[in-house]
Amino acid sequence: MPPQNSSAAAANPAPANPAPAISARGLRKSFGANAVLDGIDLTVPAGTILALLGPNGAGKTTAVHLLTTYLRPDAGDIRITGHDPAKNPQAVRRAIGVTGQFSAVDGYLTGRENLMLMADLHLLPPAVGRRRVEDLLARFELTEAADKTAATYSGGMKRKLDLAMTLVGDPKVIFLDEPTTGLDPRSRRVMWGIIRGLAAEGRTILLTTQYLEEADQLAHRVAVLDGGRIVAEGTPAELKKRIPGGHIELTFADRTELDAAASVLASIGRDDDTLTLQLAGDGRIGTLRTLLRQLDDASVEVEALAVHTPDLDDVFFALTGQKGA
Structure with a gap:
């Protein structure tokens, strides 16, 4: 099946x-x-x-x-x-x-x-x-x-x-x-x-x-x-x-692009080793369009984009203080 x-x-x-x-x-x-x-x-x-x-x-x-x-x-x-x-x-x-x-x-x-x-x-x-x-x-x-x-x-x-x-x-x-x-x-x-x-x-x-x-x-x-x-x-x-914590993660090809993105975006997290920025966001189409427009206006190239929304594991941890059931 x-x-x-x-x-x-x-x-x-x-x-x-x-x-x-x-x-x-x-x-x-x-x-x-x-x-x-x-x-x-x-x-x-x-x-x-x-x-x-x-x-x-x-x-x-x-x-x-x-x-x-x-x-x-x-x-x-x-x-x-x-x-x-x-x-x-x-x-x-x-x-x-x-x-x-x-x-x-x-x-x-x-x-x-x-x-x-x-x-x-x-x-x-x-x-x-x-x-x-x-x-x-x-x-x-x-x-x-x-x-x-x-x-x-x-x-x-x-x-x-x-x-x-x-x-x-x-x-x-x-x-x-x-x-x-x-x-x-x-x-x-x-x-x-x-x-x-x-x-x-x-x-x-x-x-x-x-x-x-x-x-x-x-x-x-x-x-x-x-x-x-x-x-x-x-x-x-x-x-x-009910659980906060949704975010958008952007990955860049090199440090130059990462620095350029960080200068125009309000990030909530940055990882220089993985060349990623995390931004608060719910992953809605309108939010993503606005974000990509900002990067395009700043001539910044994004290599990958991922959206994280809370899952039941996040719910479980928030409600019980434990990971997993």
């Missing part, structure tokens, strides 16, 4: 005003004296992808465990497809699928046997289970390896099988806890395509990830968790607009 460079908002527009598939209000959880979650609110409309970001130990996995009935909150209200897990946990479990940080694949079983085991656990009629298994093997391009033991699979194949096992029960809501950790770049992008496809089918996805590019590519909305609280939430574009 070819990589897609556009953001999720462009590649997979969010449905208009859908009812929430996941809703949490005032969610709290402590382990002893350690308050891991301190009153978080989350809303994920049906058919959309929410990326939950946060430093290690911020409580991302705990939040997933609460929403999937693995743990009970100390306080707060949860609804999954309208069901209250405190009153009807089985209805919630029937509606969801979970792919955790660590693979649920049994290496001693073949790919087909792993999927059939899940079909049996979901109490699917044999004919229905076999049909669903074959469909998933084909969808995840695992048919040729279906009768090989999963221990022989590559990391990418195991992760695809793991997600296929999650889909055996045909869940409406899918929780993906760091689904591409350890995958090579190509396998990660294949997985991105699969996740986009699931959302396009109308499934709702809550994704935790360590890869900020992954959140930028996939998520309709991003929530940043830090210190047990949601410190920011919005579309990737909205969060990036």
